[in-house]
Amino acid sequence: xxxxxxxxxxxxxxxxxxxxxxxxxxxxxxxxxxxxxxxxxxxxxxxxxxxxxxxxxxxxxxxxxxxxxxxxxxxxxxxxxxx
Ligand SMILES: [Zn+2]
Numbered sequence: 841x842x843x844x845x846x847x848x849x850x851x852x853x854x855x856x857x858x859x860x861x862x863x864x865x866x867x868x869x870x871x872x873x874x875x876x877x878x879x880x881x882x883x884x885x886x887x888x889x890x891x892x893x894x895x896x897x898x899x900x901x902x903x904x905x906x907x908x909x910x911x912x913x914x915x916x917x918x919x920x921x922x923x
Contacts, residue, residue, distance in 0.1 A: 849909050856899045859909070860890045873904045 852859060863870045876883065876894045883896035891905040899905065 849906050852909070856902075856905070857890060860899060860905070863891070863908070871908055873908075 849856075849859070854862070873892050876889075876892055876896045878896060880895075885895050887898050887901075888895055889897050889902050889905075890899040891902045891908075
């Protein structure tokens with residue numbers, strides 16, 4: 841499965857875990873996803889998504905996270921250069 845058609849967040853200068861931390865600090869400005877809808881049997885319990893706070897894929901592979909970063913109006917204005 842290719843994710844190349846989904847928004848790319850590789851231009852951000854911080855790692856995905858750091859990104860989720862930043863989003864968490866923004867609280868309600870972020871559209872946090874619902875828990876994954878796929879039944880447990882379709883998910884990989886070994887992969888954890890910090891954005892969904894659920895199992896099934898890695899945070900790095902999270903499409904919802906990519907979309908939120910690219911589409912979320914507030915997030916694009918955040919200064920990701922953490923000092
Ligand atoms: Zn996710």
